[in-house]
Amino acid sequence: MQFRIVKKAEIGKKKRVLIFLGSIVAALFVSGLFLVFLKLNPFQVYVAMLQGSLGSAYRIEQTIIYAIPLLITSLGVAIAFKMKFWNIGAEGQILMGAFLASYFALNYSHLPKPILLFIMFVAGFIGGAVWGIIPAFFKSKWDTNETIITLMMNYVALKWVVYLQYGPWKDPNASGFPRIANFAENAVLPELLGVHVGWIMAVLLTIFVYYFLNKSKKGFEIAVLGESINTARYAGVNIFSTVILAMVLSGGICGVVGFIEASAVEQTLTKDITGGVGFTAIIIAWLGALKPQWIVLASGLFAILIQGSSYIQSAFGVSTFSAQLLEAIVLFFVLGSDFFTRYKLIIDWPILSRTKESGK
């Protein structure tokens, strides 16, 4: 028996979706085996995950609160990925956005609420954008590997916030506990329909990124640059300014997540503010094929997965790390399934081919 691999012609949308769903089912099956190994009934666990994430109005709200940072960060990451600029630095961009927004929240809380929140929004964007411009500058000037630089900048941002939390910004009223003071009421985002208004920003940003990537000239140039730098050069795209602009947007949008999470969820700045969103977002952006409409769906799925796993943690005593394992298994299968959209596997059975040959 021998395998041969043949390239497929472009396949239809319907088939693509089927392959995607097939890979999810396969991933759930393998995760199910893992759960059986833990002496749990996988069906019970999966049903409980759905109940835990969508079973009541309150739980749906909680799931949406998880989905907001995932969605916005994925949108930011997707802009960079479209350009094949591997921005692994969303974690750091979120932290720096949160840091700059918190600076205004802590020092200018006497300003009227709408003005303060607007300043914090802009500050969050700038904080993330600066953290995005630095690797973009090096990449476009000297072709410095952006994957490593953005990654290292995550750690620099993290250590910076740790420094603030344990040092100059430590709340003197927290009886020695290393934490930063809570924001004043003025610096906290209001709620609408049970969820903080971050969800409105998420909707608006989805529309914006959709139009930017699909309808604007710059968005088109980013896509061309991602396909081939030589084509972009030939078409007269200004590579330096395109890379910088894409990373200002990518980092800036991630920075806005920092502002939202600090203002609405934590109501202060902490070193744990990202909760690993920056890494999960890379997966979501990839699963969503870098298309905003699909990213919305993938973010929803992951929010269900995360909220569901924190529910089964208390219901079945499964560790939160199992959620991470589940995420990775789903990702492995989806990554692998892409093969079947591009190639066809042909198995040559020696017996069959022999009969064919003898028939000749």
Next chain:
Amino acid sequence: MITVAFLKAAIIAGTPLLFATLGEIITEKSGHLNLGVEGMMLMGAIIGFQVGYSTNSPLLALVFAAIAGAFGALIYAFLTVSLRANQVVSGLALTIFGTGFAGFIGKSLVGMKMTDEFNYFFRDLKIPVLGDIPYLGEILFNHDIFVYLGYVTAIVLGLYLYNTGKGLNLRAIGENPAAADAASIPITKYKYLHILLGGALCGLGGAYLSLAYVPVWQENITAGRGWIAVALVIFAGWNPYKAIIGSFLFGGLDIIGFRLQGTAVAISQYIFDMAPYVATIVILVIVSLRKSRKNAPPKALSEPYFREER
């Protein structure tokens, strides 16, 4: 400040980095960028710890750590070699998997300590003659067996890559897979073997952290060292010999913040903790500024090879 004790400690701190860097060099030489180093180190660290904790045998612990790292690499190799998936995302997925894997298994081991058996296994062994050289002897040749294993691995890999036919084949695959294929080098076999070997080395690097360096189990024990290793590959110009220097330099940066605590230097420890990361950025920028052909990455790095696409 830069004392013999500090330099000796820098070598110990650099040893896990050295293993991971060597593992990634051998992987990238086959044309595959595996960003799962952090994940594979964590898998090696936890399996090594778990096996060591339950069998009390350092050798078994190390063997299983290497197998665990290679297992992680196998997932990556299947996805990127056989299924031609995107290497960057596959590597990231592997890191997420490894982090979850280690966290999951290690949940009940947090705070557990390795036994005296391991202290004995990883005791300092002075090398005769070399160990008696003033200063250098103490810094370089009075270490535990694993540090020596690091030196040996680096040199063996260097000899393998630059002085053997198989090493030449491997480099050919990383530079120009189509040509290597035409020369009937079994590409898929080479890629799998070297990606797995790379994973095993990363697993060993992780195990050194959990078995000898720390040696208490704590969550996320690698603390980003896998990523520094990925950067060190670029710093070393894909050369195993230079990886030795790079790893020990970064080992020094890793411990400098802690060492400066309580000294006259009036800068917060948390600021010094940034040192290895900032240094990585600075070095990468400098390396990219003076691009030389000698330090260039394998030409076909992170490009999937498909024979019929030629």
